[in-house]
Structure formats: C-alpha cells, structure tokens
Amino acid sequence: TQLLEQSPQFLSIQEGENLTVYCNSSSVFSSLQWYRQEPGEGPVLLVTVVTGGEVKKLKRLTFQFGDARKDSSLHITAAQPGDTGLYLCAGAPNSGYALNFGKGTSLLVTP
Amino acid sequence: EAQVTQNPRYLITVTGKKLTVTCSQNMNHEYMSWYRQDPGLGLRQIYYSMNVEVTDKGDVPEGYKVSRKEKRNFPLILESPSPNQTSLYFCASRVMGSSYEQYFGPGTRLTVT
Numbered sequence: 001t002q003l004l005e006q007s008p009q010f011l012s013i014q015e016g017e018n019l020t021v022y023c024n025s026s027s028v029f030s031s032l033q034w035y036r037q038e039p040g041e042g043p044v045l046l047v048t049v050v051t052g053g054e055v056k057k058l059k060r061l062t063f064q065f066g067d068a069r070k071d072s073s074l075h076i077t078a079a080q081p082g083d084t085g086l087y088l089c090a091g092a093p094n095s096g097y098a099l100n101f102g103k104g105t106s107l108l109v110t111p
Numbered sequence: 112e113a114q115v116t117q118n119p120r121y122l123i124t125v126t127g128k129k130l131t132v133t134c135s136q137n138m139n140h141e142y143m144s145w146y147r148q149d150p151g152l153g154l155r156q157i158y159y160s161m162n163v164e165v166t167d168k169g170d171v172p173e174g175y176k177v178s179r180k181e182k183r184n185f186p187l188i189l190e191s192p193s194p195n196q197t198s199l200y201f202c203a204s205r206v207m208g209s210s211y212e213q214y215f216g217p218g219t220r221l222t223v224t
Contacts, residue, residue, distance in 0.1 A: 042215030092211035103153035
C-alpha cells in the first residue's frame with residue numbers, strides 16, 4: 001500500500017543550487033525516515049524524525065516533520081554532485097510492523 | 112562491521128528454474144524483510160519475519176516463499192520464477208520495537224527469461 005507521495009519524481013539541478021523534496025500523506029505516522037539510495041546499492045538511512053514540527057539538520061541537509069505528522073520535507077543547501085541519488089521517505093505506522101515507502105525522488109546534481 | 116549481506120548480487124535464470132537468494136545479518140536483529148524495487152512502483156514488501164519461525168506476507172507475496180530457521184538468515188525462495196519477477200531485490204533488517212530504522216543489503220538484480 002503506497003500511502004506516501006513524493007514530489008518531485010525527478011530533479012536535475014546544477015551544483016550550488018538549493019532544492020526541496022516533499023513527502024506527503026493523508027495518514028498519520030509515528031515517525032518518518034529519509035533514506036538515500038545510490039545506483040547499485042541499497043538504501044541507507046539518513047535521519048528519523050519523530051515529533052510533529054521537528055527539524056533535524058545533517059550538514060547541508062535539513063529535514064522537517066509536519067506538525068500533524070503526515071508530511072515531511074528534505075531541503076538541501078548548495079547541492080553537490082555527491083548528493084546525486086534516489087531519496088526515499090518512509091513512514092512508520094501507529095500500529096503494525098511495515099514501513100510505508102514513497103516511490104522516491106531521483107536527484108541528479110551536475111557540476 | 113554491522114551489515115546485511117545478500118547473495119548472489121546478480122542472477123540471470125530461466126522460467127521455472129527454482130532459485131534461492133540468501134540474506135544474512137550480523138546485528139542480532141529480530142525483524143527481517145524482503146522488498147522488490149521496480150521502476151515507477153518503488154519499494155514493495157514481499158515477506159517479513161518478526162523472529163525465528165515467525166513469517167508473514169507483505170504487499171506482494173505471490174510467487175515467493177521465505178523461511179526463518181535461524182535469527183541471522185532469511186532466504187527468499189522462488190519455486191518457479193516467471194519473467195514478471197525480474198526485479199531488484201533487497202533484504203533488510205531492524206530491531207523490533209519503536210525504532211523502524213532499517214538496514215538494507217546491497218541488492219540482488221534478478222532477470223528471469
């Protein structure tokens with residue numbers, strides 16, 4: 001069941017630009033995670049946000065969890081080619097065991 | 112090093128020839144799961160296991176089997192593969208409990224002709 005919608009689906013930008021990726025749902029999640037997947041590899045966890053309104057920073061990446069815990073955003077400042085990859089959001093349900101994954105945003109940062 | 116390993120990484124096979132993809136984790140995680148990843152469809156869960164001898168269906172279990180005889184291993188079995196099972200497969204593991212933070216294997220790219 002795909003409960004999380006990510007936008008945009010694809011994003012191609014130049015090095016140094018800023019960007020924001022969105023993850024939206026009509027469902028409430030107990031927590032939300034962001035993963036990055038590079039070609040030929042498995043997804044790697046970047047961050048988990050738990051509290052509504054929470055903001056976490058990881059170097060040039062800023063993650064925000066919506067107040068109602070239904071949506072999240074990932075903002076990258078001054079993107080670099082090393083940021084290229086597929087960004088996946090995943091919501092943890094209030095009950096049950098399975099993470100709900102969005103389909104991902106494919107980011108390409110060119111020099 | 113904490114990790115999830117999968118074998119093989121690449122596999123080309125023919126329709127109907129039984130195959131097994133192995134998955135092993137060294138983090139003593141209770142929860143393990145298998146996903147397939149397809150263009151436009153994202154990651155979809157095939158099966159999951161909450162502990163030894165406890166397995167359950169995910170969103171797309173048809174055509175797959177799993178077993179969990181040991182805590183560290185969670186093989187994925189395709190008894191009679193078909194071309195629509197051509198996909199990129201990932202095994203993942205995590206601790207049971209409030210944290211859903213998953214560790215993924217490197218993936219197995221399967222082609223069924």
